[in-house]
Amino acid sequence: MPKIFVPTIMRKHTENKATVEVPGSTVSEVFDNLIASYPMVRDLLHGKDGGLLRHINVFVNGDDIRGLDGDKTGLTDRDEIHVVPAMAGG
Numbered sequence: 001m002p003k004i005f006v007p008t009i010m011r012k013h014t015e016n017k018a019t020v021e022v023p024g025s026t027v028s029e030v031f032d033n034l035i036a037s038y039p040m041v042r043d044l045l046h047g048k049d050g051g052l053l054r055h056i057n058v059f060v061n062g063d064d065i066r067g068l069d070g071d072k073t074g075l076t077d078r079d080e081i082h083v084v085p086a087m088a089g090g
Contacts, residue, residue, distance in 0.1 A: 002023075002024060002030050004020045004082075005018065006020060010083070014041065015038075025074060027058060031045060051071075056083060059084065061079055
């Protein structure tokens with residue numbers, strides 16, 4: 001199963017797990033299954049329109065999904081997904 005690397009800010013909603021293996025053949029399916037297992041993650045990933053929040057960056061094996069097929073990016077069981085919230089400050 002693809003492995004999701006959970007950012008620190010989300011870990012309280014994934015039983016403090018730093019990584020979670022979730023089935024799915026696309027990024028969207030994996031996130032849907034992640035949310036099915038950990039419903040509180042939904043608001044940290046998705047906006048009211050159901051799409052990924054703008055400040056959430058998702059990388060598959062180091063490649064930004066925006067340069068691939070977005071949330072339709074295909075996955076294999078050996079893929080690694082990194083969820084990286086953008087930092088803000090000044």
